Amino acid sequence: MKNRIKLYVVFVFYVWVLPVKGQTISPDTLTPVLDYRTFLKEVAARNMAYAAEQYNIQLAEANLLSAGIFPDPEVEVGLFDNAQRRMKMGYGVSSGISWTMELGGKRRARVDVAQNEVELTKLMVEDFFRHLRADATLAYLRAIHSGLVLHVQEDSYQQLLRLAQADSVRLRLGSITQVDARQSKLEARTMRNEVFAAEADQQAAYAHLLLLLGREEQESLPLLEGDLQVGARTFMLPTLVLEAQDNRADLKAALGSKHISHKMLQLAKANRVIDLGVSVGMEYNAEARNEMAPSPSFTAVQAGVSIPLKFSNRRPGELRAAQYGILQAEKKYELVELTIKTEVRQAFYTYQAAAKQVEQFNAGLLEDAKAILDGKVYSYQRGETSLLEVLDAQRTYNGVQQSFYQALYDYAAALVELERATGIWDIDL
Template sequence: MIRYIIIQFVFVTVGFTHTAYAQTLDTLLPTVPMDYTTFISTVGQKNIAYAAEQFEIAIADAAIESAKIFPDPQLAFGWFDNGQRRMDMGYGFTSELTWTLELGGKRKARVDLARNQAQLTRHLLEDYFRNLRADATLAYLSAIQQRMLLEVLNNSYQQVKQLAAADIVRYKLGVISQVDARQSKLEAGTLLNDVYAAEAQYATAIAALSLLTADSEQAIEPVGDFSSFDRELNLPDLLVTALNNRADLKAALQQKHVSASVLKLAKANRAIDLDLSIGASYASYARNIIAPTPSFNTINTGVAIPLKFSNNKPGELRTANYARQQADHLFRQIELEIQTEVTQAFYSYQSAKKQVRQFNTGLLTEARAILDGKIYSYQRGETSLLEVLDAQRTYNEVQQSYYQALYGYAESLIALERASGTWDINIQ
């Protein structure tokens, strides 16, 4: 009875050590707690890659202004000298202003094309943020998962460390053999290595969050768990929503408009353009004794009409027509891909939900009860150390599988909402 009381005292003493270690572990990394809402808002505001993509909007708007420009006029000056100094043939000056008059609606077609391309750029940027938001959320959840796995291993290490410390006392009291004492100490050391590896994985996951927020001065510690991912969803409604909301489908539809604008511009380019000109010239007095001529001024206007022999080779027009047909096929293909993607994501989510519910039926509680029972029996000398360690490993595996199932559950919901073009994720 005295030996049993001493062993229980050792377990309690080491339990205080576990609490102190856990508190120290939390402060190993220079982290700053950040909730999910703040994190995703920071990603939208500070992510460098997203900021770079936003310049595409400004570039597209500038292209609209460029498309509105009329052709520049040309101003020419000339001077001539008849070259007959001995015969006093005189000299003169010429000037001419020319301007190209575009016909066939070329300018309007250019502007329409630039505006459609700008709208396409906006849809592509929206789709970029859709994927960025989902990827950032997965990174945030991955960090939460790594934190939970670290806690599992740390708790297991502390428990086995406590067991090893008690086994030293039991060995000295002659209750167990030296081999059992060494075995529990070895198991504690092995688990400590696992804790170190989990710490590295957690730190790596946190570093990924800093990359997304473009913050190199502090590390972000995620706040929350996996308790807010239960949804009751309907596949037909999700399919309709996806076809209405997906930014990449909007972009594919806009690409059809762009292709139509390109075809319209190609047709307009086949129309002739007129070069209008107006000029003036001055010729000085010619004092030639044979044919003296007074100085005079002349004014001339003209129209130049190009001969569009290139219209016999409609390569540009055929290329634009094929591109329009290609855009139609790509739009239908993306529609089918979205429907397939939503369907697959829906069934994956339903499967993940069933897996989580299976754990919630009592697997964790049962594994914990078995471990506690084995430890109690071991303290009383009724079971072997190997049975305790085996129960500990089983409990660890169940916990790790549970957290992986929770992450898979959340991941499948994010994939489903990414596919359907909806978003109501809120990690608490």
């Protein structure tokens, strides 16, 4: 009876009391603290891909300035000599200015196209941020999920290590066999490898966050605030489809492309209109002292109009291209509209399935697995069950924990994808 009590005290001491040095990243080493809202603000301010995308707006606005420029005038200056030294016919100076007068509303058509391209570019940048915000949120959730999985693996490792240490003492006391002691030690070492893998996953998740933030690799990882609990929401599929059609920037961009295609047709028609060349000049002739035909000096003023022969209008390639561009833009708009409806439906069904999976765990699945493990450990302490049953219960509990965190992540990710597809955003972690 005394030996049994002694063994029980030793077991409890090693398994539940004795602290074991592990590799869990403690909050003290994770600095600074990074909450979700701050993370999104920094992504919007520092993400390199988004910053590069925003320059497209400045480029489009610069093209708008170029579209409104009038044709430049041309100045011509000339000097001629009529062999004054030999024939004494005198010399002269000529000058003039010419300018192309655009007709048919070419400049107005160019400006309209450029203005629509500016608006289209802004919508495309807005749509880029919609995807960036969702991708950044998923990366933030993955980092939280990897930390939870690491905690599960590290906690299991420490418990198995304490169990192995207790079994080594029990082996010396002769209460268990050498096979059981080796088995518990082997399980602890195996779990240690899983901890290493979980640590690598967490490091990779944090590296992705740093990429989104436009930062270099840091020695200390930020401590992420928040969890995978995003809260339950009730959605109606028809309402989501209507909201997506109102909110999605890519659908607005497709509509803008339709407008641009019509403006391009107007520009093509304007380019077929004949332009006029207007010129004004002056010519000065010096006095001619030729004995046979002397003449005084004089100044001549010239003005003229040039009309190009538009043989190129016989080949309406630009006009046909603009007409086909309208048809193409209409088909693309219909495709984007259909794609949005499909994406919303797919995301909605995925969200519903993920919500049902979380409900299974909320119904007590995790608590049942923990109760089974505690019961097996208690029985093992009393010598009423084998080590293999304890290890099997430990694996089951670990699997249920990881499945629970995975279900929470899948649910949160499904919500992100649903709101990405709908064009709404109310997520806060």
